Amino acid sequence: MDNFTFYSPTYFLFGKETEKQTGEYVKKYGGHKVLIHYGGGSVKRSGLLDRVKASLDEAGVEYVELGGVAPNPKSGLIYEGIELARKENVDFLLPIGGGSVIDSAKAIALGVPYDGDFWDFYTGKVVEEALPVGTIVTLAASGSEGSTDSVVTHEDGMHKRCADGDILRPKFSIMNPELTCSLPPYQTASGVTDIIAHCMERYFSHTQGVELTDRLLEAVMLTLIKEGKRAMADPSNYDARANIMWGATVAHNNITGVGRAQDWGTHHMENELSTTYGCSHGEGLAVLFPSWMRYALKEQGPERFVMFATRVWGCEMNFEDPEATALEGIEKYEQFIKSIGMRTSISELGGKEEDIPKLVESMFFEAPNHGSFVQLTKEKAAEIYKMAL
Amino acid sequence: MDNFTFYSPTYFLFGKETEKQTGEYVKKYGGHKVLIHYGGGSVKRSGLLDRVKASLDEAGVEYVELGGVAPNPKSGLIYEGIELARKENVDFLLPIGGGSVIDSAKAIALGVPYDGDFWDFYTGKVVEEALPVGTIVTLAASGSEGSTDSVVTHEDGMHKRCADGDILRPKFSIMNPELTCSLPPYQTASGVTDIIAHCMERYFSHTQGVELTDRLLEAVMLTLIKEGKRAMADPSNYDARANIMWGATVAHNNITGVGRAQDWGTHHMENELSTTYGCSHGEGLAVLFPSWMRYALKEQGPERFVMFATRVWGCEMNFEDPEATALEGIEKYEQFIKSIGMRTSISELGGKEEDIPKLVESMFFEAPNHGSFVQLTKEKAAEIYKMAL
Numbered sequence: 001m002d003n004f005t006f007y008s009p010t011y012f013l014f015g016k017e018t019e020k021q022t023g024e025y026v027k028k029y030g031g032h033k034v035l036i037h038y039g040g041g042s043v044k045r046s047g048l049l050d051r052v053k054a055s056l057d058e059a060g061v062e063y064v065e066l067g068g069v070a071p072n073p074k075s076g077l078i079y080e081g082i083e084l085a086r087k088e089n090v091d092f093l094l095p096i097g098g099g100s101v102i103d104s105a106k107a108i109a110l111g112v113p114y115d116g117d118f119w120d121f122y123t124g125k126v127v128e129e130a131l132p133v134g135t136i137v138t139l140a141a142s143g144s145e146g147s148t149d150s151v152v153t154h155e156d157g158m159h160k161r162c163a164d165g166d167i168l169r170p171k172f173s174i175m176n177p178e179l180t181c182s183l184p185p186y187q188t189a190s191g192v193t194d195i196i197a198h199c200m201e202r203y204f205s206h207t208q209g210v211e212l213t214d215r216l217l218e219a220v221m222l223t224l225i226k227e228g229k230r231a232m233a234d235p236s237n238y239d240a241r242a243n244i245m246w247g248a249t250v251a252h253n254n255i256t257g258v259g260r261a262q263d264w265g266t267h268h269m270e271n272e273l274s275t276t277y278g279c280s281h282g283e284g285l286a287v288l289f290p291s292w293m294r295y296a297l298k299e300q301g302p303e304r305f306v307m308f309a310t311r312v313w314g315c316e317m318n319f320e321d322p323e324a325t326a327l328e329g330i331e332k333y334e335q336f337i338k339s340i341g342m343r344t345s346i347s348e349l350g351g352k353e354e355d356i357p358k359l360v361e362s363m364f365f366e367a368p369n370h371g372s373f374v375q376l377t378k379e380k381a382a383e384i385y386k387m388a389l
Numbered sequence: 390m391d392n393f394t395f396y397s398p399t400y401f402l403f404g405k406e407t408e409k410q411t412g413e414y415v416k417k418y419g420g421h422k423v424l425i426h427y428g429g430g431s432v433k434r435s436g437l438l439d440r441v442k443a444s445l446d447e448a449g450v451e452y453v454e455l456g457g458v459a460p461n462p463k464s465g466l467i468y469e470g471i472e473l474a475r476k477e478n479v480d481f482l483l484p485i486g487g488g489s490v491i492d493s494a495k496a497i498a499l500g501v502p503y504d505g506d507f508w509d510f511y512t513g514k515v516v517e518e519a520l521p522v523g524t525i526v527t528l529a530a531s532g533s534e535g536s537t538d539s540v541v542t543h544e545d546g547m548h549k550r551c552a553d554g555d556i557l558r559p560k561f562s563i564m565n566p567e568l569t570c571s572l573p574p575y576q577t578a579s580g581v582t583d584i585i586a587h588c589m590e591r592y593f594s595h596t597q598g599v600e601l602t603d604r605l606l607e608a609v610m611l612t613l614i615k616e617g618k619r620a621m622a623d624p625s626n627y628d629a630r631a632n633i634m635w636g637a638t639v640a641h642n643n644i645t646g647v648g649r650a651q652d653w654g655t656h657h658m659e660n661e662l663s664t665t666y667g668c669s670h671g672e673g674l675a676v677l678f679p680s681w682m683r684y685a686l687k688e689q690g691p692e693r694f695v696m697f698a699t700r701v702w703g704c705e706m707n708f709e710d711p712e713a714t715a716l717e718g719i720e721k722y723e724q725f726i727k728s729i730g731m732r733t734s735i736s737e738l739g740g741k742e743e744d745i746p747k748l749v750e751s752m753f754f755e756a757p758n759h760g761s762f763v764q765l766t767k768e769k770a771a772e773i774y775k776m777a778l
Contacts, residue, residue, distance in 0.1 A: 001404075001627075001631040001632065001635075002404070004401075004403050004404060005400065005401060006400075006401040006403065007398075007399075007400045008397060009396075009398035010396075011394065011395075011396045012394060012395040012396070013394050014393050014394065014395065014647070015391070015392025015648075018392065177390075208628065209628025209629075209631065210632070211628075212609070212612040212616075212636050212639065215607075216605060216609075218608065219604035219607065223600045227600060227601075238390075239390055239597065239600075240598075242648070243390065243598070246601055246647070246648070250644065255639065258403070
């Protein structure tokens with residue numbers, strides 16, 4: 001096990017009707033005037049925005065609002081948010097939504113107190129200062145409600161990049177699983193796939209002696225497989241939604257990932273798919289992971305994949321042919337994500353072989369290092385994209 | 390799943406040689422003059438105390454020290470610590486040790502800013518204020534390095550009680566698994582048993598729809614069984630020690646226990662054994678848990694115990710006779726704790742049947758409620774003690 005630090009100071013308020021306490025918590029964490037940030041109209045239609053405003057009014061917290069965050073959030077709205085927040089003397093960010101909205105809010109939080117371009121933090125500048133952020137989660141997927149990172153896309157070149165730092169952990173996150181019961185199936189399935197992928201990026205590691213985090217990652221994956229199926233079949237099942245929602249947080253606040261090398265190559269490859277083809281981040285991962293695993297199995301041997309197959313997918317160990325067991329696990333994973341409605345090939349997304357050089361170039365643009373379990377070169381990335389066609 | 394809040398702001402610094410950063414972290418968390426608190430002479434003999442002092446000196450942090458904490462820490466030394474800390478204007482507590490030392494320090498931290506008797510917080514007074522605490526862990530067991538609680542014994546009546554509150558989470562915890570490699574086997578085994586027990590107190594619950602925390606608890610238990618055996622056979626195995634150490638924290642910082650009713654009846658019964666017979670807390674739990682489980686199985690049915698048997702202990706499900714599977718799991722648990730050297734009966738601790746009324750009276754003294762999965766009455770507690778004779 002490697003040395004590590006772990007610091008996760010977010011206050012989580014989890015369960016039914018917790019959004020009614022928003023005002024109280026903004027106040028507790030020092031907010032006087034918040035920027036409410038959200039996506040499309042669903043927070044209005046559902047009445048959630050009104051409930052949150054009522055709670056802020058009751059607590060005497062002022063607010064301005066900025067909607068319109070799209071999936072794979074873009075720099076344009078972030079610049080607009082930074083300007084608005086400065087003009088209105090906003091001192092607290094309140095995103096209501098999933099990972100896209102939260103990550104857009106984190107980017108605004110970084111930009112407001114910074115003299116330069118917020119994008120600097122997404123291209124290597126160390127994250128040290130940001131406005132405080134408190135979240136209200138409406139989609140279980142990214143884990144951004146408890147994580148140190150923010151992933152956004154710059155419209156100049158359409159590069160999707162990540163900023164990372166302890167200060168980006170939200171001060172509080174309000175998580176009511178009921179808010180996710182009305183999600184369209186595609187979003188639920190994309191979330192489940194993303195959460196499992198956050199575990200897989202940590203699971204495939206060369207670090208030895210990490211039994212506890214191996215087991216914790218398996219625990220989250222086993223839960224997501226079971227509860228993911230249940231939520232797809234019965235969208236209003238509260239317990240299924242609750243297990244998925246807390247699973248998203250546990251999968252990505254890094255308590256399951258400490259002390260071990262993590263991969264993240266597939267996430268980096270995925271950034272290009274969602275940016276290019278407009279699929280959800282989860283679906284892009286569904287497209288790539290089977291091919292990445294088959295590639296990694298060939299390059300790195302079957303050990304971790306046999307463990308994945310037997311412990312997570314319940315495959316019987318084939319002692320004469322461990323690779324067969326490993327491949328069976330990958331197939332079961334692929335069947336599962338197909339069964340919940342994910343597409344699993346680039347061609348289904350509308351992509352073609354001739355797109356690959358552009359995907360690879362964009363991925364490696366000012367970003368030479370990708371992956372740890374498999375250290376991706378341009379050639380390897382191109383091969384994996386080709387396998388996923 | 391029940392509504393819950395989760396807040397675990399402790400900064401964990403985990404791995405080899407991390408104790409060298411003690412001074413830096415005390416300073417970072419606002420300490421100017423610390424009370425170093427410890428147990429017997431092992432922190433001196435091992436050179437750890439000197440290394441910590443050197444680190445404090447380097448950071449310009451002043452210190453006084455108070456050793457002598459015994460297992461099952463007592464009120465006498467706590468009163469002494471409160472007086473010393475006040476006299477010396479201590480503003481930060483630095484326990485070096487296991488749960489006893491950390492819990493004694495937490496009690497001092499509660500007592501210093503409080504006008505009344507610190508014991509009030511152990512008999513129901515709400516915990517709101519305390520000096521900051523940072524820990525250096527030398528024994529993986531209690532999880533107190535990341536938990537909200539402190540368990541100490543008042544010498545007036547020898548009652549062992551618990552105080553609980555978010556403010557009791559340490560500001561930082563320094564965890565170097567190497568420091569645990571020289572522990573005597575009895576302490577290692579007691580720690581492993583305690584950690585597994587912290588999972589069991591959460592696992593046996595009537596709350597439905599908690600698949601994720603079920604799986605997380607199983608993950609920690611499976612790890613402790615494997616790594617516990619490995620550490621007993623090969624005490625200097627770093628990875629085994631590291632998995633056990635982080636397992637202790639994960640088992641008890643409550644990320645594995647949110648959203649579900651927890652039992653804790655066995656812990657309450659155990660308090661009387663360690664206080665009366667001087668066994669370790671872990672060994673007292675080893676004595677009681679098999680009997681508690683057999684009692685609970687009879688009263689509450691086999692469902693949870695079958696899950697425990699098949700998922701944690703690898704028992705084959707007997708579909709014709711689930712109770713037989715449940716009992717097999719309990720037996721495997723008992724065999725395991727015996728195999729690592731724990732005694733598993735009150736008589737082995739030197740106790741007798743005629744002691745039982747006194748144990749029960751002390752347990753219920755000013756504390757009427759014990760247990761949730763099984764709601765203990767005096768009669769039930771007496772029966773379980775008798776089964777454990």
